Amino acid sequence: MSRLITQDLIINVPDRCDGTALNIALEPGQIWGVLGPNGAGKTTLLHTLAGLNAPRSGHVLLDDQPLETLRRRKIAQILGMVFQERLDGFPATVLETALIGRHPYLSLWQMEGADDYAQAESALEQLDVAHLRHRLVSTLSGGERQRVAVATVLTQAPGIWLADEPTNHLDLHHQSAVMALMAQQAAQGSAIMMCLHDLNLAARWCDHILLLYPSGEACWGPRDSMLVPSALERLYQQRLATVEVNGAPVFVPVS
Numbered sequence: 354m355s356r357l358i359t360q361d362l363i364i365n366v367p368d369r370c371d372g373t374a375l376n377i378a379l380e381p382g383q384i385w386g387v388l389g390p391n392g393a394g395k396t397t398l399l400h401t402l403a404g405l406n407a408p409r410s411g412h413v414l415l416d417d418q419p420l421e422t423l424r425r426r427k428i429a430q431i432l433g434m435v436f437q438e439r440l441d442g443f444p445a446t447v448l449e450t451a452l453i454g455r456h457p458y459l460s461l462w463q464m465e466g467a468d469d470y471a472q473a474e475s476a477l478e479q480l481d482v483a484h485l486r487h488r489l490v491s492t493l494s495g496g497e498r499q500r501v502a503v504a505t506v507l508t509q510a511p512g513i514w515l516a517d518e519p520t521n522h523l524d525l526h527h528q529s530a531v532m533a534l535m536a537q538q539a540a541q542g543s544a545i546m547m548c549l550h551d552l553n554l555a556a557r558w559c560d561h562i563l564l565l566y567p568s569g570e571a572c573w574g575p576r577d578s579m580l581v582p583s584a585l586e587r588l589y590q591q592r593l594a595t596v597e598v599n600g601a602p603v604f605v606p607v608s
């Protein structure tokens with residue numbers, strides 16, 4: 354089990370003032386939703402937490418170690434990232450792509466073994482893409498590619514998931530399936546942080562929420578204290594109506 358902590362973290366969004374310093378503890382078993390309008394800095398935050406972007410100031414600690422002191426390989430054994438955008442640099446099949454999730458555990462020229470294949474195959478089954486295992490990823494639909502990306506991180510089996518809009522391109526059934534998978538991972542002790550544009554997925558599946566404003570201002574806490582209509586209306590500059598379905602709030606934009 355792993356935890357990720359930010360200490361007075363200011364993410365580096367170009368041409369923006371510092372805003373609120375982030376002091377967040379992402380603990381095993383928690384599911385955090387990061388909400389904010391386009392350009393608020395959600396992707397920048399996840400990339401900073403993964404060590405892909407340098408912070409403007411402050412620190413990220415992974416299992417109490419400053420991120421910048423850890424080797425990439427060690428980080429990749431703990432932390433998995435579902436990216437919002439993916440570039441297919443070279444032709445690879447779905448199975449070869451999922452197997453990339455095992456690379457942090459293999460030495461430089463070591464081939465994947467039976468256990469690695471079994472983990473990749475199991476992840477492809479769980480994401481409902483096993484039937485596509487021999488297809489080139491470049492030939493897949495947007496939703497199929499998204500599910501392969503999640504399956505690759507599942508194959509990696511990280512203690513911490515950073516997922517940038519993991520339900521992008523997914524139909525309703527697969528949106529629910531991916532969120533249920535995240536909940537299952539959290540129940541098994543993983544810590545999850547994901548950027549979401551769908552408030553209703555956040556209300557249904559997340560237990561903690563971080564609101565990120567375009568000014569750099571931010572607030573965070575348990576879900577029910579954060580998903581307050583007035584705060585969300587200010588966040589999105591959008592009027593909302595709230596209804597309740599099965600005991601959970603559902604937010605609907607109104608003119």
Ligand SMILES: Nc1ncnc2c1ncn2[C@@H]1O[C@H](COP(=O)(O)OP(=O)(O)OP(=O)(O)O)[C@@H](O)[C@H]1O
Pocket residue numbers: 366367389390391392393394395396397398
């Ligand atoms: N390399 C860069 N040079 C200049 N500006 C950048 C660069 N990278 C990001 N930005 C700006 O930083 C801001 C935050 O971008 P970021 O991708 O983190 O936002 P986001 O909240 O994830 O947005 P979205 O909801 O649209 O995905 C944006 O205004 C973006 O244009």
